[in-house]
Amino acid sequence: MAASHGTGLMWYECPMHRWGTALGLLFMLVACNDGPSTTAAPAAAAASTIPPASSAPGPASAWAVAATPAVAPPLSPRRATLLASDVADLSALYRGASPRSRIQVVGDLFILIADDPKAPFDAAVALTQHMVDVLYTGGRLAHRPDRAVLVFLYPSPSALALAISYQEGDAKEPPGLGLFDPEKRTILACPDAKGQMSGHEIAHPMILADFPHAPAWAMEGLPSLFEVVDFSTPGEIHGKAHFRLQTLRDALASKDPAVAASVSLDALFAMTTEATFRGPREYLHYSLAREAVRWLDARGKLWIWWSSLREGALEDPTGVATFTKVVGKSPAAATADWIAWIQSREAEGTP
Numbered sequence: 001m002a003a004s005h006g007t008g009l010m011w012y013e014c015p016m017h018r019w020g021t022a023l024g025l026l027f028m029l030v031a032c033n034d035g036p037s038t039t040a041a042p043a044a045a046a047a048s049t050i051p052p053a054s055s056a057p058g059p060a061s062a063w064a065v066a067a068t069p070a071v072a073p074p075l076s077p078r079r080a081t082l083l084a085s086d087v088a089d090l091s092a093l094y095r096g097a098s099p100r101s102r103i104q105v106v107g108d109l110f111i112l113i114a115d116d117p118k119a120p121f122d123a124a125v126a127l128t129q130h131m132v133d134v135l136y137t138g139g140r141l142a143h144r145p146d147r148a149v150l151v152f153l154y155p156s157p158s159a160l161a162l163a164i165s166y167q168e169g170d171a172k173e174p175p176g177l178g179l180f181d182p183e184k185r186t187i188l189a190c191p192d193a194k195g196q197m198s199g200h201e202i203a204h205p206m207i208l209a210d211f212p213h214a215p216a217w218a219m220e221g222l223p224s225l226f227e228v229v230d231f232s233t234p235g236e237i238h239g240k241a242h243f244r245l246q247t248l249r250d251a252l253a254s255k256d257p258a259v260a261a262s263v264s265l266d267a268l269f270a271m272t273t274e275a276t277f278r279g280p281r282e283y284l285h286y287s288l289a290r291e292a293v294r295w296l297d298a299r300g301k302l303w304i305w306w307s308s309l310r311e312g313a314l315e316d317p318t319g320v321a322t323f324t325k326v327v328g329k330s331p332a333a334a335t336a337d338w339i340a341w342i343q344s345r346e347a348e349g350t351p
Contacts, residue, residue, distance in 0.1 A: 072136040072144055079146035086148040087111060094150075107132030110149050110202070118155035120191050127197050131226065134237040135206055140303050142310070145209040147185050151202070154190040163188065180204040199226030211310040215319055216277040217268050218309065221289030225297065230350045238350045239294050244287035248342050251284055259284075265331035265338055268292055269320055291347075295338050298346070301326050 075083060090111055095103055101115045106128045114121040128151070135141045154160045157177060178189040178201035187201045203223035207214070225239035254260045261267075262281065268288045271277040277285050296302040305326045309319050316322050324330045329337070341347050 070137070070139060072141050075144055075146055083108065083146045083148065090148050090150060109145055109205075110151050112151045112153060114153040116153075116155050116159065119153040120155075120195060120197055121153055123191075123195075124151070124153050124189065124197050127199055127229070128202050130231050131199050131202050131206075131229070131237070134231070134235065135203070138235065138303070139307065140237075141206060141210040142307065143210045145205050149185050149187060149205045151187040151189060154188065157190055160188055160190045182208060196228070199229045200224055202226070211306075211313070213313055213317075214309065215269075215272040215317075216274050217271040217285065217289045218293075218306075218319065220277065220286060221293040222306065224286055224290035225293045227290070232350075238297055239290070240350050241294075241348050244290045245342065245347055247284060247287040248291055251287075252339065252342070263288065263339065263342075264335045265292060265323075266335065269318060269323070269331045272318055291342060292338065294347075295341050296327075298341070299327075 074080065087105055087108060091103060091105060094101060094111070094113055098115055101113050102121050104112050104121075104125050106112060106125055109132065110128050112121065112124055112128065114124075136144065152163075154163065160177075160179075177192055177198050178187065180187050180201045182205070185205065187204075189197065189201050191197050200223045203226045207219065207222050211219075224244070226237070227244075228240040228242045230238040230240050248263055251259050251263050259281075262284065268285075271285060271289075277289075279285075293302060296305050305323065308322045308326060309316075312322050320331060323334075327334055
């Protein structure tokens with residue numbers, strides 16, 4: 001369930017509606033029970049391929065630059081003190097609980113912890129640092145979290161599932177590649193089959209702090225953009241195409257008219273609450289949300305849309321008027337253009 005409504009957990013891929021307590025104990029139990037492996041983590045190589053971030057803004061119109069600050073403002077002295085105390089206390093706690101753990105603070109916000117040497121610690125540190133650097137420059141995000149976020153890193157989906165099983169028994173749903181618990185301010189993450197880390201969960205606490213009342217689809221759509229992230233242009237951040245694009249193409253080709261008809265921007269904009277976003281077709285809703293956001297990014301309108309959506313939340317809670325102003329068409333009227341992009345070769349790349 002989405003944190004924007006304060007109701008529970010966020011899974012990358014699959015929701016898990018019951019989970020909690022003693023994450024540090026679970027983490028150490030997994031390290032003791034996952035068993036040895038000869039597979040080395042692709043950490044250093046992955047980290048070395050990411051170019052340094054800069055303060056140059058990403059693709060945006062002049063309106064976007066004028067409407068938002070060049071750099072997210074710092075926290076107030078009181079909130080900065082709260083965050084620094086939180087980071088110091090939690091870092092000391094986990095260093096004391098498991099001296100062999102690798103622990104690193106990133107962006108004065110995230111505390112990354114790996115108790116298993118096979119976990120992709122270096123790659124996760126590099127990814128997190130670049131996301132912090134880029135999302136807080138160029139007017140992308142305007143508000144910062146004031147509490148620390150713990151990030152527990154596991155070597156594989158099976159290790160992550162085992163951590164959940166200690167608390168849940170036999171899991172009724174696969175855990176996917178990550179989890180963000182907004183109440184505990186905790187992320188659990190592991191690499192995909194290719195050893196790559198997703199930025200989905202790392203983005204969640206930053207997006208939540210920036211716009212806690214975002215529509216449910218946007219609260220998941222923007223983090224989903226960073227599931228496969230591209231930093232190849234210094235100072236910019238984009239999402240690469242992956243399986244969610246094919247999910248939409250398959251839905252459009254479906255013999256079920258209801259499924260094909262559900263691939264529309266106006267249907268997506270109706271998913272403002274957790275109840276409307278979750279459900280049997282949640283997998284499809286994630287794809288709708290991600291590819292709508294990626295389409296905006298491909299047209300250089302992503303961050304002006306996000307800042308306008310955030311600033312106009314009281315007057316336009318659904319975001320329809322904001323989208324219409326930024327794109328020049330209503331969601332219903334823009335659906336044909338969006339679907340044409342989904343089916344194009346352009347959609348298979350990055351902006």
